Structures are given as C-alpha cells and as structure tokens.
C-alpha cells in the first residue's frame with residue numbers, strides 16, 4: 001500500500017523535517033495510530049509532495065524526516081474551476097456543503113450573507129468562522145486525497161459576491177426559473193474554464209438579489225420542478241457540472 005497522504009502547510013517543513021501538531025497530530029497518532037518508521041507523504045498547499053518517514057511521535061507532535069520532495073504541483077484534477085457561491089444556511093448545513101463540494105472537486109467557496117439567510121456573521125466573528133470553514137475544507141481535501149485545498153471566502157452581502165465574479169460562466173439557481181435549463185445555458189458557453197453558481201438559503205433569494213446577480217452576468221437556471229434544500233442544490237450542481245465539464 002502506498003504511504004498515507006496528509007495535507008500540510010509548507011511552513012511546517014524546516015531543514016528537511018516536518019513538525020505536525022493539532023488536528024493532524026491527533027489524526028496520525030490517535031486515529032491512525034501511526035508509529036516511528038511509518039512512511040508518509042505530505043502534500044503542501046501548492047500541491048508539492050514530500051515523501052518521508054515518521055521520526056518520532058510525542059505527546060503533541062509528530063516529526064517526519066523528509067526523504068524526497070517533488071515541488072511540481074500537479075494540476076488540480078478538475079480542469080473546470082467551480083466556485084460555489086452559497087448564501088449562508090442555518091446551522092451545520094454549511095459543513096455538509098463544504099465537505100461534499102470539496103470531495104466532488106469544487107475549486108473554491110464564496111459564502112455570503114443572503115438577505116433571507118437566518119444565520120448571521122458579525123464582523124467580530126468573521127475570522128473565526130473563516131478559519132473553521134477553511135479547516136472543514138482542508139479536512140475534506142485530505143480525506144479524499146486532493147492535491148489542493150479549496151479556499152473559503154466570505155462576502156457580507158450578495159451584492160459584494162456578485163460584483164466580485166469574473167468567471168466565464170455565471171449561474172444562479174432559481175427554483176422559479178421555468179424556461180432556461182442548465183443544458184441550454186451550458187450550450188451557450190462552450191468549454192468555460194470557470195463557472196460560479198449562486199445558491200440561495202432556505203428562504204430562497206430576495207427578488208432584488210436575483211436581479212442583482214443577473215445584472216452581474218449571472219444566468220438563472222432551474223434544477224427541475226422539485227424544490228431542493230439549499231444543501232441538496234449546492235451538492236447536486238457541483239456533481240452535475242463536474243460530470244458535464246470537469247473530471248467526473
């Protein structure tokens with residue numbers, strides 16, 4: 001069996017060895033119960049790979065001696081860069097969206113405060129929330145063996161997220177859309193390199209928000225006549241886009 005792979009930040013590698021702590025330490029020492037001498041492969045945030053051997057496992061730290069580093073980052077598996085532009089849903093649904101979206105190959109996540117989002121992020125909570133969301137994405141990337149970790153960004157309003165989009169193809173999932181299917185939207189933009197998809201919260205989009213996205217080049221599409229939960233819509237659209245234009 002090849003050596004186990006772990007996502008790290010390149011700053012943990014100094015002078016030919018890596019020192020790992022926190023959640024990664026717990027995963028390696030407590031969950032996987034690795035021991036000194038076990039081979040591991042560390043993948044850094046640029047996709048560089050570092051083969052090594054566990055030198056020691058202490059009470060809080062794992063030290064890995066690096067034996068070979070390959071800084072040639074492989075391209076992220078999917079050639080299609082998918083940005084999930086998600087209105088903040090209630091509770092832990094965002095964890096599911098980040099985890100499943102990462103597993104399915106989303107490129108990054110733009111979370112925003114929808115006008116009908118029940119959950120709110122105060123300015124003084126922003127950094128803590130972003131750290132937690134990025135940690136979820138990193139954990140999911142590690143679990144599914146991705147070379148790069150999708151970044152999670154925060155926009156306080158739909159307006160700020162919509163204005164920031166420069167993607168080749170911009171879609172807004174609108175359950176009241178009755179004419180434009182995803183297929184004919186995609187037929188209209190052959191081989192987009194990047195696509196951003198806006199998904200509303202449990203209460204849906206405010207009409208002023210849909211207008212605003214459309215003013216910023218987003219095209220509304222339907223995912224059929226059934227009303228999907230926000231997390232279902234987010235996960236489904238990544239899978240569909242990956243099947244049509246990505247690497248599934």
Ligand code: SAM
Pocket residue numbers: 172173174175176198199200201202203204205221222223224225226227228229230233
């Ligand atoms: N307006 C919905 C209702 O009446 O229950 C609530 C919004 S729905 C639960 C959450 C989000 O998922 C929507 O804002 C939309 O972005 C997306 N969505 C759900 N079903 C959809 C569908 N059939 N077509 C397109 N988007 C859908």
